[in-house]
Amino acid sequence: MLVGAPPSGKKRVSLRSRVTLLAASCVAGAVALVSLGAYFTVYENLYQQVDDTLWQKAQDTVQSKWIAQTPSGDFPVGLFGLSGVEVALVDAEGTVIISDPRNMPPISSKELAVARDPEHPSIRTDGKTDSRVVAVGYQGDVLVISQSLAPTKKQLGDLALVLFLIGGAGVVVAAIAGTAVARTGLRPVQRLTRATERVARTGDLRPIQVDGDDELARLSHSFNLMLGAVADAQMRQRQLVADAGHELRTPLTSLRTNLELLLAAEKPDTPQLSDADKSEIHDDLRAQLDELTQLIGDLVELAREDAPALTHEPVDMYEVVEQALARARRRAGEVTFEVDLQPWFLFGEPHTLERAVLNLLDNAVKFSPPGGTVRVDLRPAAPGYAFLQVADAGPGIEDTDLPHVFDRFYRSDEARTLPGSGLGLAIVKSAAERHGGAVFAGRSADGGALIAMRLPGSSEPIL
Incomplete structure (x- = not known):
């Protein structure tokens, strides 16, 4: 089973579906909160309005001078039917004094208690008739007024239906919009996914x-x-x-040819090689082995230079150049060095920098004539940068070769007859870039080659 693959039997929900679901869920949650808030606000207001209306009618009735002056037997109870309420006047014993038999309000012990204690009117909801009942004291009796809650509940039901329909439509619109946004917004992700799968599948x-x-x-x-x-x-x-x-x-190929020649000469009944020929073949074998050893060493070094930097430490370029010069002088023959070094410090890898400097010196020695002079110069050239320049008095670099001297395995026509792998200056370039610098090639004042390496750093020691 592949690492990171979904468990078998479980279908992974796509990102587009999750974005759509998230948008719809957010809108559904917001609509639900707003709808609940609106519903309960209207609910409280409607029921409070019913209570306020009943209280107001009851108070207006008991406080009306016209009703107070009307004999109880002539009390116009039927007038209350016009306003959608039921009215009854009851004494403390529960006897109905005045009422409309067709619209009799519900009467319980709570209403009768008001006749005995008129200072404490009552209001309640009667579950049997689904109405709101108000009782207030009136001339030693109790005036009972009730109003059906059916119209109020119908309004709340209509409101709930409207809110549900609007909320559902909002969720549907949000889902459609979320799908459109996900399809449009995630198109680059889909292209990126297809490209990644294509790279993994085909390279x-x-x-x-x-x-x-x-x-x-x-x-x-x-x-x-x-x-x-x-x-x-x-x-x-x-x-x-x-x-x-x-x-x-x-x-x-040269090694194989020479070895086959030596092996063939050792077989019986074959022409024998002279000592001079054997000595020449041995010298050629040693030279080819040296060239092969240098080439393999340069390849390994270049591969190490291409690897990411592991550690950096303070480096004194003055000491690095001096150590490289000591090694170069031992194999320089008649070539001499003219050195002008100034202090320069940077963070880097001493071994890498020393190998680069040694390659510059060996390259200059290789192209210098017998008795020639190689000039080595290290000095600051700009704030934060210094140049290490190595110049020789050899044939120099042709203009057509200048853009390619730091390429791997590149060798000019003049260099093909000389020993070397064509990797020395490539290693110099890699080391310079590894330390945040650069390399340059040109002509020296003596007409030879001038190779410069620019390195960041400071003229003050790094603590």
């Missing part, structure tokens, strides 16, 4: 299309940069393998 490193300038567009752009870096690394790797194979073929 095709073509960039993907980038639209807009939002976060997803920047993500796609970064992915394209990553693809470009991977493609460049693959190209460099293939080029390195091809160039290394080409360079290794020559010494290996």
Whole structure:
């Protein structure tokens, strides 16, 4: 089972579905909160309005001068039917004094208690008739007024239905909008996903299309940069393998030819080689082995230079150049060095920098004529930067070769007859860039080659 794969039998919900579900859920939650708030607000207001209406009618009735002056037997109870309420006048014993038999309000002990204690009127909901009942004292009796709650509940039911329909429509619209937004907004993610799957499946490193300038567009752009870096690394790797194979073929072919010649000469009934021929073949074998050893060493060094930096420590370039000079002088022959060094310090890898400086010195010695002079100069040239320059008095670098002198395995026509692997200056370039610097090539004042390495740092020691 692949790591990160969903468990078998469980269907993974797509990101588009999750975005749609999230949008619909958020709208549903908001609509539900607003609807509940509106419903309960209207609920309280309607019921409070019923209570206020009943209280107001009861108070207006008991306080009306016209009703107070009307004999009890002539009390116009039927007038209350016009206002949608039921009215009865009851004494403390529960005897109905005045009422409309067709619209009799419910009467209980709570209403009778008001006749005995008129200072405490009552209001209640009667469950049997589903009405609101108000009782107030009136001339030693109790006036009972009730109003049906059916119209109020119908209004609340209609309101609930409207809120439900509006809320449902809002959720549907939110789901549709969420789907549209997810489809549009996640299109770059889908392209990125397809591109990733294509790269994993086929190794095709073509960039993907980038639209807009939002976060997803920047993500796609970064992915394209990553693809470009991977493609460049693959190209460099293939080029390195091809160039290394080409360079290794020559010494290996020569070694094989010489060895086969020596082995053939040792067989009976074959012409024997003279001592001079054997000595020449032995010298050629040693030279080819030395060239092969140097080439393999340079390849290993270049591969190490291409690896990420592991540790950095304070480096005194003055000491690094002096150590490289000590090694170069031992194999320089008649070539002399003219040195002008100034203090320079940086963070880096001493071994890497020393190998780069030694490659510069060996390259200058290789092209210098017998008795020639190699000039080595280290001095600050700009705030935060210093230049290490190595100049020789050799034939110099042709203009056509200048853009390629730091390429791997590149060798000019003049250099092909000289020993070397074509990797020395490539190692110098890699070391300089590894430390945040750069390399340059040109002509020296003596007409030879001038190779410069720019390095960041400071003229003061780094603590």
